[in-house]
Amino acid sequence: xxxxxxxxxxxxxxxxxxxxxxxxxxxxxxxxxxxxxxxxxxxxxxxxxxxxxxxxxxxxxxxxxxxxxxxxxxxxxxxxxxxxxxxxxxxxxxxxxxxxxxxxxxxxxxxxxxxxxxxxxxxxxxxxxxxxxxxxxxxxxxxxxxxxxxxxxxxxxxxxxxxxxxxxxxxxxxxxxxxxxxxxxxxxxxxxxxxxxxxxxxxxxxxxxxxxxxxxxxxxxxxxxxxxxxxxxxxxxxxxxxxxxxxxxxxxxxxxxxxxxxxxxxxxxxxxxxxxxxxxxxxxxxxxxxxxxxxxxxxxxxxxxxxxxxxxxxxxxxx
Numbered sequence: 001x002x003x004x005x006x007x008x009x010x011x012x013x014x015x016x017x018x019x020x021x022x023x024x025x026x027x028x029x030x031x032x033x034x035x036x037x038x039x040x041x042x043x044x045x046x047x048x049x050x051x052x053x054x055x056x057x058x059x060x061x062x063x064x065x066x067x068x069x070x071x072x073x074x075x076x077x078x079x080x081x082x083x084x085x086x087x088x089x090x091x092x093x094x095x096x097x098x099x100x101x102x103x104x105x106x107x108x109x110x111x112x113x114x115x116x117x118x119x120x121x122x123x124x125x126x127x128x129x130x131x132x133x134x135x136x137x138x139x140x141x142x143x144x145x146x147x148x149x150x151x152x153x154x155x156x157x158x159x160x161x162x163x164x165x166x167x168x169x170x171x172x173x174x175x176x177x178x179x180x181x182x183x184x185x186x187x188x189x190x191x192x193x194x195x196x197x198x199x200x201x202x203x204x205x206x207x208x209x210x211x212x213x214x215x216x217x218x219x220x221x222x223x224x225x226x227x228x229x230x231x232x233x234x235x236x237x238x239x240x241x242x243x244x245x246x247x248x249x250x251x252x253x254x255x256x257x258x259x260x261x262x263x264x265x266x267x268x269x270x271x272x273x274x275x276x277x278x279x280x281x282x283x284x285x286x287x288x289x290x291x292x293x294x295x296x297x298x299x300x301x302x303x304x305x306x307x308x309x310x311x312x313x314x315x316x317x318x319x
Contacts, residue, residue, distance in 0.1 A: 002031045004082040004097055004166070007074030011039040011064050013088040014048055016213065021053045023091045030097045035059060035077060036088075037070040066183035071162070075172060083172065087163040089213035091120070099208035100166040103154070111200035112167045112192065114160035115208040116151060124148050127212045128164075130157030130204040131189060134313035135250050136257030137234055139189050142204075142316070152206050158309060159192035160202045164210040171200065179240075181288050185226065186233040193241045197293055197302050227270045228277040231261070235281025236288070243295045246303060250310070 006024055010017065024034055034056045038046050040063040049058050059073055075083050082104060084097060096115065103113040117128035126143035129151040133139050139159075143151045160167075162178075165188070175194050178187045192202055214221075238247065238254065247254075258278065265274040 002033045002080040004030060004084055004101055005033045005035060005074070005078035005080045005169075006084045006086055006097065007071055007078065008034070008036045008086050008088055009039065009067055009070035009074070010036055010041060010045055010088045011070075012041045012043040012045065014041070014043045014045045016089040017045060017048060018052070019091045020086070020088050021049075021056065023093075024086070025053075025055070026094050027092070027097045028094045030101060032097060033057060033078070033080065035074045037061065037074045039064040039066070039070050066180065067162075068178040068180040068182050068184070068187045072177045072180065075169065075177060078169060081169055082166055083169050084166045085162045085164070086210070087212065089120075090117075090164060091211045092164070093209040096164075096208045096210055097166075099205055103203055103205040103208070104166050104168065107203075109200050110168075110203050111171055111195035112160040112165050113203045113205045113208075114157060115164040115210050116148070116204070116206045117161065117164050117210050117212045118148055119145075120211045120213040123211055126151055127214060128161045129206070130155075130202070131159040131161055131192075132313045132316050133158045133189060133193070133310065134316065135253045135307075135310040136260075136314065136317070137238060137250075137254045138257055138261075138317065139186060139234070140313065140316050151204075154206060155204050157202050157204045158196075158313065159189045162188035162191075163212060164208075171195065179288075179291060181236065181284055181291070182233045183229060185230045186237055190233075190237045190240065193237065193306075194293060196306055197241065197299050199299075199302055222265075222268050222270060224270065224273045227265060227273045228280060231274050231277025232280035232284060235278055236284040239281075239285040240288075240292050243303065246307060249307070 036056050037059045104110050114130045119125045119127045126146050128141050129143035265271050
């Protein structure tokens with residue numbers, strides 16, 4: 001049996017595949033399988049992989065079903081106990097997979113472990129060192145744009161970025177995988193949140209380094225597609241994972257957070273897109289109400305820990 005399966009979703013990413021896959025196949029001291037799930041690319045990605053990387057297991061979807069469907073298809077076919085999810089616009093260091101394996105094997109309560117993601121074109125700067133979520137309803141990327149040397153210590157994080165992280169396959173399956181209603185954005189935060197409700201936690205692994213281009217599929221940091229999906233998915237994430245009383249408790253801060261974000265995107269010329277995204281989120285809550293995490297008294301200690309963390313993480317915004 002292989003130690004780990006590396007699942008790489010791809011959509012028209014032929015420009016990145018050579019660097020990504022060459023680095024993946026230089027991994028040391030691990031038995032691995034590599035699955036590339038192609039979301040109906042039209043740029044020749046599929047033929048390129050077949051010709052240049054025949055050792056990859058290629059899964060071809062008929063159209064672009066989004067990140068969640070792609071990685072779920074890869075996870076479903078994986079035969080190893082651990083899954084590494086990796087964006088196609090990355091280049092990983094030779095010890096990347098081994099370090100993630102070592103970290104997740106240290107504690108059975110670790111649901112996922114996040115790699116240290118560095119900026120591809122400024123490799124001394126952090127792109128992602130784990131994600132936080134706070135009571136304003138904001139997902140916050142830890143360390144983004146800051147010197148990599150300041151993030152050399154492993155620690156607990158709220159969520160692992162699925163662009164470069166390892167997961168326990170049995171637990172991902174138990175929690176139902178990535179929610180395909182998200183299509184893209186915040187799907188990793190949603191899965192991490194669900195895992196925390198069930199008593200698991202997430203860990204940052206600075207020894208596992210990966211260089212990340214960023215926005216390779218969406219094209220830019222702020223655009224209609226990203227704003228629309230991120231705003232809607234955030235509403236859905238809150239509804240899905242917070243019990244009613246917790247939503248009521250956080251309502252003043254959440255509403256404040258939405259209003260501040262709206263003003264921010266108005267200045268970017270994307271205010272209408274943000275409001276459309278919020279309406280999309282409400283529609284998702286109605287359409288997928290059956291996916292709301294059921295409340296159990298046994299989860300109350302976890303809800304309390306999560307709420308304290310949501311308040312604590314407000315400090316991250318001003319630090």
